[in-house]
Amino acid sequence: MLATVRVVALLAAYDEERFIANCIEHHAAHGIETYLIDNESTDATVEIAERYRGRGLAGLETFPRSGSYRWLGLLARKAELASTLEADWFLHVDADELRLPPHSRVTLREALVAADREGYNAVNFLELTFVPTLEEPVHDHPRYVETMRRYYAFLPVFPHRLNAWKRQDGPVDLVTHGGHRVEFPGLRMYPESFPMRHYLFLSVEHAKRKYVERRYDAAEVEGGWHRKRAALREEDLALVSGSELREFVSDDLLDTSDPLTEHPLFAGVRV
Numbered sequence: 001m002l003a004t005v006r007v008v009a010l011l012a013a014y015d016e017e018r019f020i021a022n023c024i025e026h027h028a029a030h031g032i033e034t035y036l037i038d039n040e041s042t043d044a045t046v047e048i049a050e051r052y053r054g055r056g057l058a059g060l061e062t063f064p065r066s067g068s069y070r071w072l073g074l075l076a077r078k079a080e081l082a083s084t085l086e087a088d089w090f091l092h093v094d095a096d097e098l099r100l101p102p103h104s105r106v107t108l109r110e111a112l113v114a115a116d117r118e119g120y121n122a123v124n125f126l127e128l129t130f131v132p133t134l135e136e137p138v139h140d141h142p143r144y145v146e147t148m149r150r151y152y153a154f155l156p157v158f159p160h161r162l163n164a165w166k167r168q169d170g171p172v173d174l175v176t177h178g179g180h181r182v183e184f185p186g187l188r189m190y191p192e193s194f195p196m197r198h199y200l201f202l203s204v205e206h207a208k209r210k211y212v213e214r215r216y217d218a219a220e221v222e223g224g225w226h227r228k229r230a231a232l233r234e235e236d237l238a239l240v241s242g243s244e245l246r247e248f249v250s251d252d253l254l255d256t257s258d259p260l261t262e263h264p265l266f267a268g269v270r271v
Contacts, residue, residue, distance in 0.1 A: 004088075005088045005089065005109065005112075005113050005116075006033070006086065006087045006088050006089075007031065007032045007033070007087060007088065007089040007090070007091070007108075007109045007112060008032070008033050008034070008035050008058055008085055008087040008089075008090055008091070009027050009032050009033070009034045009035070009090075009091040009093045009099075010035055010037070010078040010081055010082065010090055010091065010092055010093065011023065011034050011035065011036050011037065011093050011094070011095060012036075012037040012038075012039060012063065012074040012077075012078065012094075013036060013037070013038055013039065013041065013045055013094075013095045014038070014039035014040070014041050014045075014065070014069070015041045015042055015043045015045060015209075016041070016043075016045050016095035016096070017041075017043040017044040017045050017048055018140065018141075018142070018144070018202065018206075019095035019096050019199070020036075020045050020048050020049050020095055021048050021051075021052075021142075022098075022142075022145060023093070023095045023096075023097075023098070024049065024052045024056045024057060025052075025056065026098050027056060027093075027108075028052070028055065028056035029107070030099075030101070030107040030108035030109055031107045031108070031109030031110070032091070032108060032109055033056060033057070033058035033087075034052075034056055034057055034058060034093075035057075035058045035059045035060075035081060035085065036049050036057065036059070036060045036061070037061055037062075037063045037074060037077055037078070037081075038060065038061070038062050038063065039062075039063050039065050039069070039074065040062060040063070040064065040065040046060065058085075059085075063077055067215065068215045068216060068217045068218070069214055069215060069216050069217060069226075070217040070220065071178065071179075071217070071220060071225065071226070072175050072178075072217075072220055072225065075092075075174040075175045075178070075179050076174070076175055078092055078174055078179075079171060079172050079173065079174045079175070082165075082167065082168075082172055083168075083171055083172075087167060088116075088166065088167055089109075089112050089116070089164065089165065089166050089167065090164070090165055090167065091163060091164045092163040092164075092174060092179050092182065093163075096198060096199045096200065097196055097197070097198050097199075098145075098196060098197040098198075098199075099125060099164070099194065099196045100194060100195045100196060100197065100251050100254075101194060102192055102194050102195070103252055104250075104251055104252050108194070111123075111194065112164060115190040116166060118190070119188065120188045120189065120190040120191075121165060121166035121168075121186070121187060121188050122162055122164065122165045122166070122182060122187050122188065122189045122190065123162070123164040123165075123189070123190045123193075123194055124158075124159040124160070124161055124162040124164075124189055124190070124193040124194070125161035125162075125163070125164070125193060125194050125195065125196040126153070126155065126160075126161070126193045126194070126195055126196065126256045126259075127153070127154045127155065127160065127161055127196055127198050127259075128151045128152070128153055128154070128195060128196065128197050128198065128254050128255075128256065129151055129152055129153075129154045129198045129200050129263065130148050130149070130150065130151040130197060130198065130199045130200065130248070131148070131150065131151070131152075131200050131201065131239070131240070131245070131264075131265070132148060132201070132202065132203055132204070132239055133150050133239055133240060133241060133242035133245065134239045134240065134241045134242070135241065135242050136148070136150075136242065137203060137204065137239055138202070138203040139202045139203060140202040140203045140205065140206050141202075144199060144202050145199070148199065148202065149247055149248040150242045150245040150246065150247060150248070151197070151245055151246055151248060151254075152245050152246060152259075152260050152264075153246075153255065153256045153257065153258065153259035153260065154198070154259055154260050154261075154263065155256075155259035155260075155261065156261045156262065159181060159189065159193070160180055160181075161180060161181075161196060162180070162181040162182055162189060163179060163180065163181065163182050164194075165182050165184070165187075168184050170184065170185070171184070172184045178225065195251065195254050195256065197251075197254075200263065200265065201265070204237045204239065207237050207265065208234055208237060211229050211232045212232055212233065212234050212237070214229075216229070216230045227271050228266040228269040228271055229266070231269050231270065231271045232265075232266065232269050233269075236265075236266075236268055236269055237265070238264075238265075238268075240264050
């Protein structure tokens with residue numbers, strides 16, 4: 001069965017030249033192909049992704065930006081692709097995330113196949129958020145995975161990252177929960193959540209570019225989406241001490257206990 005199972009990660013990206021290569025390579029190492037929806041990037045995101053044609057990149061398309069970040073439209077496009085692409089399992093992913101199997105003895109693809117064999121059709125992930133610290137504030141370089149080793153567990157609600165699912169005969173809903181939880185009739189969530197590493201930002205300057213300078217779709221903001229991200233100001237950008245965080249040892253030793261319910265970066269933002 002394993003040889004015939006195709007898993008595709010659906011990735012939407014805008015100006016993610018720092019993350020895109022590592023994201024595609026990570027998926028490929030786990031037997032997963034990446035389909036990129038580029039949101040009219042102005043940097044080298046597309047150029048870098050194109051290098052992986054035939055060795056990890058399943059496809060690439062452009063989604064119009066129209067002057068602002070329209071997250072719900074991107075999610076709707078991912079849901080469409082989940083009905084049209086030839087694949088057995090899909091993942092909704094972002095470029096700054098690395099999804100992992102429950103232990104390093106198997107690949108992520110093998111772990112999804114095992115869940116499928118047991119009769120489950122969706123998998124949740126537990127988020128471990130990696131951030132710069134006061135002592136080590138800058139990781140905006142290609143080796144960020146090696147150098148940014150402080151993290152915290154993050155879980156505002158459960159399930160928070162229910163976004164790997166088996167192909168369905170009908171449509172799936174990624175929009176209702178903003179991509180955090182897929183919905184479809186007959187969903188059966190695997191009882192064990194898999195870990196994921198999330199590299200929220202690489203430096204204060206990167207956070208400024210990623211959040212403060214981003215123009216969010218006005219209709220989505222008025223509808224209650226993006227909330228603190230849209231309200232984040234440059235003066236809100238602050239780092240925490242590494243002594244308050246956990247130190248990365250290995251994927252098998254990631255600590256998901258006592259999760260935070262809010263990212264420290266957004267803790268002081270008022271909406």
